[in-house]
Amino acid sequence: MSSIDVPLKNGGFGSNMRKDAWWLEPLLIFLGYMVFVAYANYAIINYNCGGRPCYEVPGTSYLSPMFSPLLTTNAPAWWPSFAPFFGTTLILWVPLGFRFTCYYYRGAYYKGFWADPPSCAVGEPRKTYWGERKWPLLFQNVHRYFLYLGIVFILILAYDAWRGLWFDGPNGPGTQFGIGLGSIILILNPILLGLYTFGCHSLRHLIGGRKDVLSDSPLRKSCYDCVSGLNQRHMLWAWISMYYVGFVDLYIRLCAKGVWTDWRIL
Helix, strand or coil, X not given: CCCCCCCCCCCXXXXXXXXXXXXXXXXXXXXXXXXXXXXXXXXXXXXXXXXXXXXECCCECCECHHHCCCCCCCCCCCCCCCCCCCCCCCCCHHHHHHHHCCHHHHHHHHHHCCCCCCCCCCCCCXXXXXXXXXXXHHHHHXXXXXXXXXXHHHHHHHHHHXXXXXXXXXXXXXXXXXXXXHHHHHHHHHHHHHHHHCCCHHHHXXXXXXXXXXXXXXXXXXXXXXXXXXXXXXXXXXXXXXXXHHHHHHHHHHHXXXXXXCCECC
16 A cells, blocks of 8 residues: 655744644634633523523524523532532533534634644644543544434424424414524524534444445435545534634524514524
């Protein structure tokens, strides 16, 4: 098998012989994640808008995906008194765990935050390679199990999108069918999350990765091809779906505050 020698410059962290702007990608990854993390923390902590929740819009059934499913906004009796509690505390670990252990996200934040490596053929800040066989990186191997929970959340958010088509009416809250701009925004959310989730590498392996001849199972091959097609744009759907969740929360938040008015189409 032929091989290619990659020229490396002797030296420490950041040393390289590249002539391009190799630092641009890890920098954009770092900034992109930090912007979302900053907003997500703000939204989670500031969920009260003048005595009413920021994650719901009065007169509608809109619910921010950052707070769905809304189990409780009060700390359970068993919750330690020294630990802060927010409306997302009991559910946040699922989407966070799914994305944190995602194969694409690993490669991205390894570059942008750990500089491991910062880019191809660029010196690293450490001289040993642990792989993902020791703690804490051994945790990354649970990604396939977070996938199953992630699919459940897609179904929950799809139900939220359906509930977003119901508004307060003469017969009570959430009894009148209608379509608002927020309804369409909520419908797009599980679709974009589905494009990301169902292009997961673990799902691709689950469907056909252990089978030698996929053509023997036409249905499985069709599913495998579908997941493979989504997987080719896994990075794109990862970024779009992540920021879209933030946009949905922002839209509902501003409508709840009265800054924006939800446009009722039907």
